[in-house]
Amino acid sequence: LLPFTIIQFFYAPWVAAQTEARTPRKLPEGTSGHVILTAHNPVSEALIRKLEQFEYDYVLLQPDFDEASRLHDMGLQVMFGPLDALETYEYARADAAALVAATADDVLNTNAAFLTRQFAPDVPVIATATTSTAVTILEKAGATQGFRFGEMMGRALARCMVGGDAVTHEVGRLDELRVAEANAYRTPLVGKSLRENRLRELGVNVIGLWERGEFRDATPDTVVGEHTILLLAGSTEQLAAYDEAFVIYNVSVKPVVIVGGGRVGSATAEALGARGVDWRLVALRPDVVTDAERPVTGDARDPEVLKRAGIEDAPAVIITTHDDSLNTYLTIYCRSIRPDIEIISRATLERNIETMHRAGADFVHSYASMAATTIFNQLKGDRIVTIAEGLDIFRVRVPKALDGKTVMSCGVRESTECTIVALRDSSGSLIINPAPDTPLSRNHEMVLAGSQAAETKFLDQYGE
Secondary structure (H helix, E strand, O other): OHHHHHHHHHHHHHHHHHHHHHOOOOOOOOOOOOEEEOOOOHHHHHHHHHHHHOOOOEEEEEOOHHHHHHHHHOOOOEEEOOOOOHHHHHHOOHHHOOEEEEOOOHHHHHHHHHHHHHHOOOOOEEEEOOOHHHHHHHHHHOOOEEEOHHHHHHHHHHHOOOOOOOOOEEEEEEOOEEEEEEEOOOOOOOOOEHHHHOHHHHOOEEEEEEEOOEEEOOOOOOEOOOOEEEEEEEOHHHHHHHHHHHOOOOOOOOOEEEEOOOHHHHHHHHHHHHOOOOEEEEEOOOOOOOOOOOEEEOOOOOHHHHHHHOOOOOOEEEEOOOOHHHHHHHHHHHHHHOOOOEEEEEEOOHHHHHHHHHHOOOEEEEHHHHHHHHHHHHHHOOOEEEEEOOEEEEEEEOOHHHOOOEOOOOOHHHHHOOEEEEEEOOOOOEEEOOOOOOEOOOOOEEEEEEEHHHHHHHHHHHOO
16 A cells, blocks of 8 residues: 555655646746737747747746646746636736737637736737638727738738749838849849849849749859849839839739638739739639639649649749648649749748748748737837748847948858848938948948848847
8 A cells, every 4th residue: 555655645746746836827026028928829839939039038828737737848938827817817917018919719819808908908919810800809809909810921922923024023121121022034134143233233232032942142143043033122213223124024914823712812812913913713612702714613633723723824823721731742743844933832830931942832931930920020119021931121220349330341241141231320311222331330220131040140149
């Protein structure tokens, strides 16, 4: 009996006490400035990585004790508590939080927003929503803002579609700065270096190049290939000058193929239509699109279905399903039958972005990454704009180490791989694509473009 007695009355209670101690039910007194997350999913995982990158404290609320213990053992900052109890938000110090992010379904998000607002009337509450009705209900429940990320993802995928012409297509903006992509296919740019192409004379700055889904930094000696897509930064007038020079090249009127008839696919079709781009949508149900000529009913894995949609002569295919494995499969198939087509794909999970690029996708947008960046922007005051997966535009004050140096002599690009695309002076004026001899001052704010790795490198080297 002795072993059983020891296990039941001593060892088991000790293990239970240790487990409970590892998973707190209440944040310490004085906790403030943290972010409260109400769900553990791909969006919150991506958001946690951004919070850790910028050194923000957070807490993930988890109503299941065993799951809370598991997540705690994985290194996440977890607090156990039921999401439908007002005490949970009190114990999470919601009144002193910087932000509450509700990223579950519409019903749970509404409940979280309502309870948070009972205890913390002034804290921003950002919630995800699937419909316009859900947004309205969330706002009535107390949410500061509700985001329909399905529609946002569709518009983002549509913006990446540059096949069919050689003019610029805006993919992001920060105040007066515009970032756009332009296809180099069948233009005089192909086969020449950036120095030889002298695009700076048009006022635009080439901040990077996409080559079959792989992003490359732009240097004067970088050669533009046949399938290169230029990433340009400039003002509206500067991009218009570029368009005037290249509008005559590579015009196509064939419809774009959209695969997937869900919210993202429908939003993609709507965004393309607003741009005047014709499209065909492959969906399992015929009632997804009301236009009788545009939907193609059938399984996209069937070659005949894609053929009926016009895959053989389409300038681009946009894959929007929520199944990453299916998207990878379709990417490989489309690349095998059309080596020259532009392939844009959605990824639900960040970890599948690189896989889809290797499969042949030119552009991949992660739903989780886009949602996390949008929520994080509410915390940072819209200081980060994601242009494409792994490429951000962000603003920082000129570090003390760069005070008095010029754009050319500061060495930011060489040491961090970030590109200075604009400067905001003390008067508030934005200098887009500043000249190499422009001096930097502590009173200036720099607008930088770079990958997430480059952004981290800059913050590590110059962060204050």
